[in-house]
Each structure stands twice: as C-alpha cells, then as structure tokens.
Amino acid sequence: xxxxxxxIIGIDAGTASVKGLxxxxxxxxxxxxxxxxxLSTPHPGWAxxxxxxxxxxxxxxLDTLTVDRNFQILAVSISxxxxxLVPLDADDNVVRPAILWCDQRTQQECVVLTEACGGEQEVIxxxxxxxxxxxxxxxxxWLRANEPDNFARIARFCLPKDYLVLELTGRxxxxxxxxxxxxxYRVREGxxxxxxxxxxxxxxxxxxxxxxxxxxxxxxxxxxxxxxxGVPVVAGGADNAASAFGCGVEEPGDAVVSLxxxxxxxxxxxxxxxxxxxxVHLFSxxxxxCYYHMAVILSAAGALDWFRQRFAQxxxxxxxxxxxxxxxxxxxxxxxxxxxxxxxxxxxDPDARGVLYGMSSFNSQGDILRAVHEGxxxxxxxxxxxxxxxxxxxxSVRVVGGGSRSRIWCQMLADNxxxxxxxxxxxxxxxxxxARLAANAVGLDTSRWVKLVEQYDPDALRRxxxxxxxxxxxxxxxxxxxxxxxTRRLVEQPN
Numbered sequence: 001x002x003x004x005x006x007x008i009i010g011i012d013a014g015t016a017s018v019k020g021l022x023x024x025x026x027x028x029x030x031x032x033x034x035x036x037x038x039l040s041t042p043h044p045g046w047a048x049x050x051x052x053x054x055x056x057x058x059x060x061x062l063d064t065l066t067v068d069r070n071f072q073i074l075a076v077s078i079s080x081x082x083x084x085l086v087p088l089d090a091d092d093n094v095v096r097p098a099i100l101w102c103d104q105r106t107q108q109e110c111v112v113l114t115e116a117c118g119g120e121q122e123v124i125x126x127x128x129x130x131x132x133x134x135x136x137x138x139x140x141x142w143l144r145a146n147e148p149d150n151f152a153r154i155a156r157f158c159l160p161k162d163y164l165v166l167e168l169t170g171r172x173x174x175x176x177x178x179x180x181x182x183x184x185y186r187v188r189e190g191x192x193x194x195x196x197x198x199x200x201x202x203x204x205x206x207x208x209x210x211x212x213x214x215x216x217x218x219x220x221x222x223x224x225x226x227x228x229x230g231v232p233v234v235a236g237g238a239d240n241a242a243s244a245f246g247c248g249v250e251e252p253g254d255a256v257v258s259l260x261x262x263x264x265x266x267x268x269x270x271x272x273x274x275x276x277x278x279x280v281h282l283f284s285x286x287x288x289x290c291y292y293h294m295a296v297i298l299s300a301a302g303a304l305d306w307f308r309q310r311f312a313q314x315x316x317x318x319x320x321x322x323x324x325x326x327x328x329x330x331x332x333x334x335x336x337x338x339x340x341x342x343x344x345x346x347x348x349d350p351d352a353r354g355v356l357y358g359m360s361s362f363n364s365q366g367d368i369l370r371a372v373h374e375g376x377x378x379x380x381x382x383x384x385x386x387x388x389x390x391x392x393x394x395x396s397v398r399v400v401g402g403g404s405r406s407r408i409w410c411q412m413l414a415d416n417x418x419x420x421x422x423x424x425x426x427x428x429x430x431x432x433x434x435a436r437l438a439a440n441a442v443g444l445d446t447s448r449w450v451k452l453v454e455q456y457d458p459d460a461l462r463r464x465x466x467x468x469x470x471x472x473x474x475x476x477x478x479x480x481x482x483x484x485x486x487t488r489r490l491v492e493q494p495n
Contacts (some may be wrong), residue, residue: 003459004024005024005070005071005072006024006025006071006072006074006436006443007022007023007024007025007030007071007072007073007074008023008025008073008074008075008076008077008435008444009021009022009023009062009065009066009073009075009076009077009435009438010023010060010076010077010078010079010236010431010432010433010434010435010436010437010438011061011062011076011077011078011079011164011236011431011434012079012080012239012242012384012429012430013047013054013058013078013079013080013081013099013160013161013433014037014080014081014239014430015037015039015081015100015102016036016037016039017034017035017036017037017057018034018035018037018054018057018058018060018061019032019033019034019061019428019429019431020033020034020058020061020062020064020065020256020281020431021065021428021431021432021435021437022065022071022111023366023439024071025430025439025444026437026448027263027426027439027446027449027450029426029428029432030071031064031065032065032428033060033061033064033065034058034061035057035060035061035353036044036057036199037049037053037054037057037073038050038053039100040097043105045092045103045105046103046104046105047100047101047103047104047106048097048098048099048100048103049084049097049100049165050094050097050098051086051094051097051098051160051194052094052146054160054163055163055164055167055447058078058164058167059224059225059404062076062225063225064151064229066227066228069213069227070071072191073121073204073228073231074231074232074236074438074442074444075216075231075232075233075438075439075441075442076220076228076231076232076233076234076438077166077233077234077235077236077434077435077437077438077441078160078161078164078165078233078236078378078434079236079237079238079239079241079242079243079430079433079434080159080160080161080162080164080178080236080238080239080430081100081101081159081160081239082134082159082178082181082238082239082240083100083134083135083136083159083181083182084098084099084100084101084103084159084160085098085099085103085139085140085143085157085159086098086157086158086159086160086162086163087137087151087153087154087157088154088155088156088157088158088163088172089144089149089153089154089155090155092155092156092166092172093256094163094253095150095153096147096150098160099139099142099143100134101134102134102249103133103134103139104133104134104381105133105142105144106133106138106139106141107133108141109138109139109141109145110130110131110132110133113131113137113138113141113183113196113199113200114130114131115246116196116199117131117195117196117199120278120294121276123183124274124275124276124278125274125276126193126196127180127183127184127185127186127187127274128180128187128188128191128272128274128281128282128283129181129183129274129278129281129283130278131183132183134314135181135182135183136157136159136182136183136184137182137183137184137200138183139200139437140157140200140202141200144200144201150214154206155206155394156172156205156206156207156208157206157207158172158174158208158267159178159182160176161178161236162174162178162208163475165217165218165233165235166462167177167222168218168221168222168225169219169220169222169233170218170220170221170235171209171217171218172208172209172216172465173208173209173210173211173235174208174209174210174211175210175211175212175213175215175235175236175237175284175286176190176213176284177213177237177238177241177242177283177284177285177286178237178238179192179210179284180238180282180283180284181238181283183196184202184207187272187274187282187283187284187291187493188272189406189479190210190284191210192207192210200289209429211235212235212288212467213235213236213237213284213286213287213288213378213437213439214234214235214286214288214437214440214441215234215235216232216233216234216235216332216441217233217234218232218233219232219233220232220233221229229377232324232436232441234434234437234442235437236286236430236433236434236437236438236440237285237430237433237434237437238283239268239429239430240264240266240283240292240294240400240430241266241283241284241285241286241292242286242429242430242433242437243256243258243266243400243429243430243432243433244266244268244286244433245285245286245287245433245436245437246337246424246426246428246431246432246433246434246435246450246452247256247398247400247424247426247427247431247433248398248424248452249266249268249398249433250268250285250287250290251268252268252269252270252290252392252393253268253393253394253395253396254268254396254398255267255268255384255387255394255396255397255398255402256266256397256398256399256400257380257384257398257399257413257417257421258399258400258401258408259300259301259376259380259399259400259401259402259403259404259407259409259413260301260302260400260401260402260403261299261300261301261302261305261402262296262298262299262300262302262382263296263297263299263300263301263376263379263401263403264294264295264296264383265294265295265296265380265383265384265387265394266292266293266294267292267293267294267384267387267392267393267394268290268291268292268392269292269293269391269392270289270290270291270391271391272291273390273391275293275386275390276344277346278348279295279345279346279348279386280293280294280295280345280346280383280386280387280390280466281293281295281296282294283309285425286433286437286465292300293387293390293392294330294387294488295344295345295346295380295382295383295384295386295387296300296344296345296383297338297343297344297345297376297380297383298339298340298342298343298344299338299339299340299354300338300376300379300380300401300403301376301401301402301403302340303354303372303375303376304320304335304369304373304376304403305338305373306340307368307369307372311368312369314366315362316437317406320369320409321406321407323364323365323366323369323370324366324369324370324373324408325408326366327364327366327367327369327370327489328461329374329462329465329466329469330374330465330466330468330469331363331367331368331371331374331469332362332363332367332369333358333359333360333363333367334356334357334358334359334367334370334371335355335356335357335358335371335374335375335469335472335473335476336354336355336356336367336371336372336374336375336376336471337353337355337357337375337476337477337480338372338375338376338379338413339352339353339354339355339477339484340353340354340356343379345382345383345386345469346382346383346386347477347481349358349484350480351484351485351487351488352477352481352484353484353487355476355480356371357476359436362483366485373406373408373409374412374466374469374473375404375473376403376409376415377409377412377413377416378469378470378473378474380413380416381417381470382470382474384417393418394417395419396419396420396422397413397417397419397420397421397457398420398421398422398423398424398452399413399422399423400423400424400427400429401422401427404423404427406452407456410423410454410456411427411456411459413456414456414457414458414459415458415459415462415463416463416466416470417458417465418458418460418463419458420455420456420457420458421455421456422452422453422454422455422456423452423453424450424451424452424453425451425452426449426451436449466478468476476485
C-alpha cells in the first residue's frame with residue numbers, strides 16, 4: 001500500500017444530488033461522481049426526501065470513485081444541506097421522510113417557539129438567527145403536533161450529512177457549522193440550548209454528539225463498502241461553510257459570493273455578533289473558533305433563467321452577454337427587483353415579488369436583460385452592505401456558481417462592491433471543501449489547493465454611475481411593500 005497514490009474523498013449531500021470528488025494530495029481532482037436525488041412535495045409548501053435514497057446514492061458515488069484500485073483512500077468527509085430533519089427510532093431506522101430546509105409548513109411553529117423563548121431579539125441573541133421555517137427545531141414541534149405517533153418513535157435525530165456518517169461508521173455526531181442552523185444550538189457559546197429542548201420535550205440523549213469540525217468521527221465499518229473498510233471519516237461541514245472553505249474563504253475579511261439559482265454572500269468574521277434585526281445569518285465556519293455572516297437572496301442566476309425561458313428562449317447566453325454589454329449602466333431607466341419567490345435579506349418578506357420598473361417604448365430587449373443582471377447585483381450589494389454594517393469587513397472576494405461564468409456579471413459585482421473579485425480555478429462547492437477538511441485531518445497541507453484565476457477590478461467611475469440606480473432600486477421596495485401584501489391577498493381570494 002505504501003507505493004500507492006494517496007487520495008481523499010469529499011462528498012456533498014445536496015438537495016438535487018449526492019456529489020463526490022476523488023482528490024489527490026496536491027488538490028487535483030482525479031475523478032467525480034454524482035447521483036440525482038428525488039424531491040417529494042406531498043402538499044403545497046412541503047419538501048421531503050428519503051434519507052435511504054441519500055444513502056444508496058452515497059454508496060453508488062463511493063463505489064464509482066473507488067473502482068480504480070491504483071490509489072489508497074486516506075480519508076472521507078461529507079458535507080450536506082443544512083437544517084433538514086432526519087428522525088430516527090431506537091434502532092436508528094428512519095421514522096419518516098426527512099423534512100427539508102426549503103419546507104415551509106412550520107410558520108406557526110416558528111411563532112410558538114419564538115414566543116416561548118422570550119421574543120425574536122432574545123432568540124437571535126441565543127441562536128444567532130431568528131427561528132425560521134427552514135430550520136430544524138420548528139420541524140420537531142410540527143411533528144409533535146401533527147404526527148404524534150411518529151414523534152413518539154423518535155429516539156434520536158440528525159441532519160443529512162450526519163445520517164450518512166452514521167451509516168458509514170455507526171456513530172451519530174454533528175459539528176458546529178451544521179448545529180448552528182438548527183435553532184437548538186447557541187452559536188457563540190458552542191452548546192445546545194436547554195430551554196428550547198424543554199419547550200420541544202426533546203431529551204439531550206436524542207441529540208448527536210458534538211464534535212470538532214475536521215476531527216475524525218470514526219472508521220468506515222459498513223459491509224456494503226468493503227474496499228473502504230477502516231478508512232477514517234472526518235467531520236465535514238454545512239454546505240455553505242464547506243463551500244466557502246473549498247475556495248479559500250477562511251480568514252476575517254474573506255468573502256464568497258455565490259451566483260447560483262439563489263445568491264449568497266458569506267463573509268468570515270472574528271466578531272460573532274448576531275444581527276438583531278434578523279436580516280443576516282450568523283453561523284459557525286469550518287475553521288476553529290471562526291464564524292461567518294451570511295446574506296441570502298432567493299433569486300440570482302435563477303432570475304435570469306426564468307426571464308430567458310419565458311421571454312428570450314431564442315437567445316444563447318453568449319448573445320445575452322453581448323446585448324447586456326451594449327446597454328448602459330442603469331439600463332436606460334429600467335430597474336428590476338428580483339423578488340420572484342419573496343426575499344430573505346434584507347426584507348424577510350415572503351410577499352415580495354419581481355418587478356420590472358421604468359420601461360418605455362424606447363427600451364430595447366438588451367435594456368431589459370441588463371436590468372435583470374443589475375437587479376441581482378443590487379440585491380447582492382444590499383446583502384453585502386448589511387454584513388459590513390455588522391462590522392464584518394469584506395476585502396477579499398471570490399465568486400462562484402453558474403452566474404460566475406458571465407464576465408459582465410462578475411464585473412458588475414466588482415464595480416458595485418468596490419472590491420476586486422476573483423474566481424477560483426476549482427469551483428466544485430462543498431464537496432471540494434470537504435476534501436480539504438479530510439486532507440487536513442490526515443496531515444496533508446492544503447494551503448496551496450486554492451488557486452485563483454480570473455480577477456475583476458472595480459471601476460470607480462462606474463461605481464458612481466451605479467450609485468443612483470442602486471438608491472432607486474432600494475426606494476422601489478419601500479414604496480411597493482404594502483402593495484406586495486395587498487397583491488398576495490387578492491391572489492388568495494376565491495374567484
């Protein structure tokens with residue numbers, strides 16, 4: 001075995017798929033594998049998945065990555081979707097399908113838990129965030145009220161990546177980055193909150209073991225993976241935290257902007273102060289004693305996909321890029337609010353909706369397309385400003401996600417943030433961050449794994465041109481907020 005090449009495996013258990021990377025000691029990706037996962041929506045606003053499907057997909061991914069025996073697997077690490085609840089019985093069998101992070105059934109439970117904990121500001125002081133519908137704690141309360149037989153069967157519960165580690169090693173454990181998204185864990189103190197456990201009638205014994213991120217949880221004992229028997233399994237992180245680590249975001253001042261279907265701004269902070277207005281999340285990072293503030297917008301590259309599918313199907317993305325480049329800053333007066341599915345940061349408004357404002361007979365298709373691009377960037381800029389308002393600096397920015405392939409979008413981002421933007425050579429999300437954690441745990445130096453390629457420098461003149469349009473963008477929401485609520489009420493009225 002000493003002559004074999006040493007590799008590590010990073011896995012991300014996402015909502016759409018389980019994805020795995022085989023990475024060598026230098027950080028080069030040797031092989032990839034991905035297995036899609038079905039999403040179930042048994043009622044409007046519900047979202048569930050079968051944990052058994054995640055496990056079958058994980059076995060398939062690991063088998064695919066290890067089909068070549070000309071290397072030695074040094075360690076495996078798993079990251080995964082945050083917040084989703086996996087309830088287990090006394091034999092560690094799944095009680096019911098997992099309730100996912102995007103499930104919206106728990107609005108009333110969020111109110112109950114918030115009131116039981118002394119109101120929203122007290123909740124944010126304790127957990128770093130409001131109790132939100134996606135988080136884990138309100139799901140438990142919903143089960144207690146609506147599926148009491150299932151709730152009575154729960155002996156333990158966990159999050160998605162922790163379930164997969166349990167199947168691999170026989171040990172149920174969680175680390176801080178995932179625990180901090182449960183509304184059960186006091187982020188700054190690093191402990192479970194006894195009061196909310198009492199409110200939920202949940203015993204401490206039902207919680208996973210708290211372990212250090214990047215520590216070895218155990219060895220693989222699963223009989224379905226004999227080729228990996230005895231390989232150490234390293235505690236991975238929540239998907240956002242692991243993804244940030246994968247592109248080198250690990251020191252205060254570092255930030256990563258994701259231009260995916262939704263958009264995020266994740267900024268490392270050495271001052272873990274929660275945002276008492278609830279606009280910005282506070283979670284633990286995957287580096288020791290480090291945290292991040294995160295702003296979330298619900299439609300980023302997804303807004304462009306939506307517009308293209310409905311109104312510009314004949315255009316390639318290359319053609320769209322060309323047309324956007326021909327329209328000036330401000331899109332000849334057109335402003336787009338990208339609130340197609342409501343908005344998280346900073347408005348926390350599920351009623352907010354998309355708006356194209358200021359159109360005239362003068363405007364071209366390129367103006368509209370540019371407005372869509374600018375609206376997404378304005379939303380991310382507003383989120384970044386919420387983070388810097390918390391005292392968290394943003395000085396070194398990476399950009400990832402499908403939208404980062406657009407040079408115009410990246411340049412808009414640099415101009416609006418006023419900070420150079422770099423794109424990493426490897427943009428493989430949380431799976432690559434998990435691989436870095438696994439490599440570090442077995443003594444490999446990963447400091448040179450992250451290589452930054454394209455750089456977009458901000459232009460001060462363009463920034464000054466964007467500023468009044470950004471002000472117009474923010475003013476439009478304030479003017480329309482009440483109308484968004486009225487529109488929702490009208491839509492809900494029976495015909």
